[in-house]
Amino acid sequence: MNRSPLLSIRDLKVELPHAGRWFPAVNGVSVDLQRGEALAVAGESGCGKTLLGRALMNLLPETARLSGSFFWEGRDLREASEKEWERIRGRHIAMLFQEPGAALDPVQRIGDQIAEVIRLHRTVSAGEARRLAVERLREVSFPDPESGVEEYPHRLSGGQKQRALLAVALAADPELLIADEPTTALDATVAAEVMELLSRLRERRGLALLLISHDLGLVARESVRALILYAGRVIEEAPTAEIFRSPRHPYTRGLLRSMPLLDPQARPGRRFDTIGGAVPDLFERAEGVCAFAPRCPERFEPCERSLPPLFETAGVQVRCFLYEGAGKGGTG
């Protein structure tokens, strides 16, 4: 690819303090996101996916320490001031949160929340901002947008709240939407509707998506490329279809096997394949070795001696010694 990526993350690290020491919750993540692309960051709780998303919005908790860099169209955003961030958030990068109820301002009308974002980034009159707010609500298929702008969040259903939040997030025409578990709080049929709406809007606007989720079903449907995180590190990066067709890392394979897939042939009592144990606690992670080794059915001697780098095999990056020296000649 010759075009410079929209977002380029290099060796990003987010550390949290505990008992006088720093612990890396996000540990050296590097990835590029192209304009209009849909990239998923998937993993279980404690893998660092939410902190990664917040770092990209400059919304980390105050106690956290950030290092590494991320570039927006070539410019290092680590150097942006809080004042500049106010221009970046909403206009270039916007975020859709898991709990739409908590992310909307409870005492402000929906229309005012949308208009506020518009007026922050464009000089328009109050009347024009309001007209645009109705437009935005219409765009997210909000029922009856003219009266919708007058509503307060608590009067809306979960699905309507998520639509309203999407309208707020997209109000200033951002180029990248970071969606952190956007459907976890929604029912299955409502979630399907919201995601369908989002993909239509993305197509129309050329909007890039960074989807952060533990839900592999959602990842399979909504992303073109995916990163699998484990204990703060990227352990696999590949085209999403490839991950589902042929997962490489033993963790990815285990995760896919333990997924509750619908199986029409399922006999009750048929057991799931499981990965033993659980994700290690942030403060109890062994450094300098493979973090998955203690749970890995395929571990061998090198895994407990050093940290595997990302090996490349046929366009897939995988952090596992099983792939050491395997097919280096893949396309990049």
Added chain:
Amino acid sequence: MTEDGPLLLEARGLVKVYPLRRGAFGAAVGRVRAVDGVSLGVARGETLGLVGESGSGKSTTGRLLLRLEEPTAGEIRFEGEDWLALSGRALAKKRREIQIIFQDPQSSLNPRMTAGDQIAEPLRVQRLARGRQLRERVAALLSEVGLPPAAAGRFPAEFSGGQRQRIAIARALATRPKFLVCDEPVSALDVSVAAQVVNLLADLREKMSLAGLFISHDLAVVSRVADRVAVMYCGRIVEEGRTDELLREPLHPYTVALLSAVALPLGSGEAVRRIVLGGDLPSPASPPAGCAFHPRCPIARPRCREETPVLTQIRQGHAAACFFPGEFAAGPR
């Protein structure tokens, strides 16, 4: 609905109505039929899956079966006995045979009590064991749910989410129940941990020939644990059948949509065409007239707006509440 053989638990025409309150003084301004005429039966050793989305009434149904709440109408029989007529000591004694585990073990466990004390509590209250016998029973229960004996002395905060759910399961099994209600038992857990807990429940169910009701919004999880599945929508069961048959040939359009929202065949990397329903879930406080699903139904006709379809057997052991069962199917995969 199984017609043959005595059922362990049987409910007929369950209704639960809540007053709808508004304003500072909580004046009742209406009524919500959270459960609106639910009938179900569970045989010994059998697991019935109860699937639905928010407001479908699935959790309320579970709570009614346990008598955590009293139904407004309907009857429940447990081992042939009128379960709603029991009171006082007879009820307390029988209660040990029906237990429940909840979604969030964080809030169902007491943070100030050790795991061992929480598991021992029902045994102590019911005077089923004491002293050394009690300690041995607790250790045996811990081992049954895959926890070491040392776990008895630790507090809930010292455990992970999956381990806490194991403690809640051990506590529910302490009185050797015959019927276990699981209300979204793995929804708060990570995928790999959830799979472990579902497997544990399946093991225990076989070992103890436990019958149960498995309540979940996730059809995929239910498909692994339930012999039969009942799908609820807006307070009613809209489809019920053997798990494999219901997944292969769903009859109700709502079940078809629900299946398409979760189905993801492994290996192909291709997702099933997703059926997108219009509109939001109905509020049970103001259910649509006729079939409650009609405003979102892709095949709704005038009749669906006027009449309410009742759950009718379409094939052997497979019932649906739809005037046009089986007419709407998911597109090609």
